């Protein structure tokens with residue numbers, strides 16, 4: 001019989017604690033010890049910050065470690081628990097999923113104590129860390145094949161009160177984009193398990209391309225802004241500068257807002273994030289690779305909308321999403 005997942009320290013202890021979340025071993029490998037930081041300053045919000053849910057999204061672990069550095073000087077109340085790397089096996093492989101079992105950690109929540117390693121990580125987080133928090137920030141990024149603005153996101157939530165509190169918390173990041181994102185692949189997400197436990201859960205998503213200093217500064221500023229709004233730290237929240245602008249917009253995107261490639265080929269983007277497009281405007285062009293006489297295909301906007309994310313120039317399969325559009329959020 002395995003031991004239960006546990007923390008190696010008591011986060012109720014006042015002040016800074018450092019230790020591990022122990023994920024018990026199973027038939028596929030031995031136990032994992034995930035480094036965890038906690039700072040308890042008494043009464044106040046209980047925040048959990050996680051990164052490294054997907055192993056090829058490394059802004060989150062970096063920003064989480066920055067947070068650990070400045071929190072001891074700046075946190076004035078409440079308790080913040082930081083777990084920079086949820087899935088070290090995926091990070092080591094720079095892979096979205098865990099190589100050992102092929103699973104996407106963000107689709108197996110609440111996990112299984114007797115499951116494979118990814119399921120055991122989810123189980124440990126769900127049973128040990130989630131009950132300790134009232135608010136969760138899970139730091140993701142959009143991956144290298146997309147242009148996507150720095151964003152604080154949530155999915156639509158059935159409970160209108162939790163939805164409103166979640167959107168308010170997401171907007172408090174003051175990132176260029178606050179997004180309510182409807183998609184049909186939400187089963188097993190960390191968000192869903194947290195919301196089932198009535199937590200405010202914000203998923204920060206970061207733009208495509210490389211992990212660079214400018215983007216990390218925006219990401220860190222967003223997390224700091226959110227901590228200011230929770231009154232965990234003092235200070236003045238400010239919009240970070242993104243593409244020469246200090247501004248933010250709240251948008252929503254629906255399943256029907258996905259633009260898909262009509263065939264396989266090389267996708268060429270023809271617009272940038274936050275561009276406004278009208279029905280019929282060309283968003284991108286698909287180039288065939290097996291014929292010089294076949295025409296390239298224009299991919300056009302279906303209606304008035306705002307470009308939210310657009311694929312980089314790359315080979316795409318038929319029916320693959322190449323762009324996401326959005327519209328102003330109405331709650």
Ligand SMILES: [Zn+2]
Pocket residue numbers: 053054057140141
């Ligand atoms: Zn992710």
